[in-house]
Amino acid sequence: MLKKVEQNRDLWELFTKKEEYNAALLDKYGRFPYYLSRQRNVFEPEVSEFLLKNGLNPEYPEGKKFAVCLTHDIDFVYIDTLNTAARTVKALKRGQFAEASMLPFSRINKTWNPLWNFRRIMDLEEKYGAKSTFYFLTLDPGNEDFTFSIEELEGELGYILEEGWEVGLHGGHEAYNNLIEIKKKKQKLEKVLGEKVMGYRNHYLRFKTPETWELLADAGFSYDSTFGYHDCAGFRNGMCHPFKPYNLKTGKEINILELPLTIMDTTLFQSQMRLDFEHAWALTEMLILTVERCRGVLTVLWHNTYMQGEYLVFYKKLLQHCSEKGAWMAPGIQICNWWKEEYDSQG
Known part of the structure; x- marks a missing residue:
């Protein structure tokens, strides 16, 4: 199916994010921001819409209309x-x-x-028939942003897994560009967890196209969910469906699935968007409607630090709205495994 996209130069360059290769301008975290992109239609998944017109026909479990991948990055577990x-x-x-x-x-x-609120988050999601992924930092003392040792959370990690939620790795600042660091942090989490870790998202959404995907594939991850703009919600490469990235340098697909990030709490309320709750919900509702129309996957990042006050009310509203629309709300690994089966069956 990618062959059809490749024949459309503009869509192919959007899908592969050609403009991000060897980009001269990046922000202080080495990220390619939306404000530097030539893409001005970030709220429309143009590549996914093209694929739908050319044979892509996803059907979700139990006849669900679309999927929502709920995720939480765990940067802090204590209040300073x-x-x-x-x-x-x-x-x-x-x-x-x-x-x-x-x-x-x-x-x-x-x-x-x-902030030690993993079980409360799970109880809330369960009320709406949802499950999610928790991405945990596994930093060492002296690493930038170190605030807790993953060994302290062994009991919580076991509980999350036992109940059917997912534990993934939240790679530290330098992991996105360092295979040794990625493998080291992955092994550390697996040692505490007692199971293989298959899902990944990098801290601060730090990412280098296409190198980070290659490193994650080499490290043995099944999927990544970092690929979204930190400064704008929407569809970074025109996709609202999971996809295997394509490396323009090698001319080959990369052996990892990307669950592209659509909405992040700090993007809506901080970053460059700085929306109030009314406008943030209007945008969120529009993105949900768009993904539903495309029978796609909406990936949401809501930090455990945002599970309070009006931000918690907002998250509940999102859960209720997606539940009422008949979404399949599942952890990243479930969506990844299902999509790989679906992708293989559709060629």
């Missing part, structure tokens, strides 16, 4: 001292005396810690 003090003061001002008394001791009693 300053944030704990600030939260305690706010709780006192609101008259929430029980919360105010628990916060200072949240490192001792994990159930009082608002």
Whole structure:
């Protein structure tokens, strides 16, 4: 089917992201941002629409209309001292005396810690018939952004797996461009987990096209879910379906599946978009409708740090809306395995 896309030069260059190869301008994290792209139609999955017109016909389990890949990047599991003090003061001002008394001791009693919330997230998703993927950092002391040791979470990781959710690797700052680092962090997570880790997303969405895909394939991952713009929601290469990337340098497909990232919480509310809740929901609803129309996969990243206040209300609204639309809401590895079967059957 890719042969048909290859015959359309504009779509082929969009699909392969030719403009990102050896890009001269990148941001301070080595990322290719949307604002530097020639692509101006990021909210329309042009390549997926072309594929649908040319024979792609995905049918999801149990007759579901489209799929939603729910994911959470776990960068923090503790509140730092300053944030704990600030939260305690706010709780006192609101008259929430029980919360105010628990916060200072949240490192001792994990159930009082608002960021040790994996089971609460799972309970919420279960109400809507959904399951998700948790991507965990496995940094070492001294690594940039080190805040916790993965060994501390062994019990939680086991619980997540036992209940049918997925544990994936959240690669640190340098992993996207370093095979040794990727393998080291993967092995560290697998040692704690006691199982192979098949799913990946890089910290800060750091990514180098097409090299990062090649490194992840060499490291033994089944799929990646990093490929989305950090500064704009939408469809980075015109795809709202999983795809095998194509390396223009080698002229070959890369042996890994990409579940392209569509929506990230910090992209909507921070980054360059800085939307209020009303406009963020209008955009989210439009993207859901677009993916539904294309019978595609909507990949959502909602950090565990955003599972509170109005951000939590927003996430609940997203779950309810997708549930009412009959979406298949599943972890990345389930979608990956299903798509590979479907892809093979359709050639």
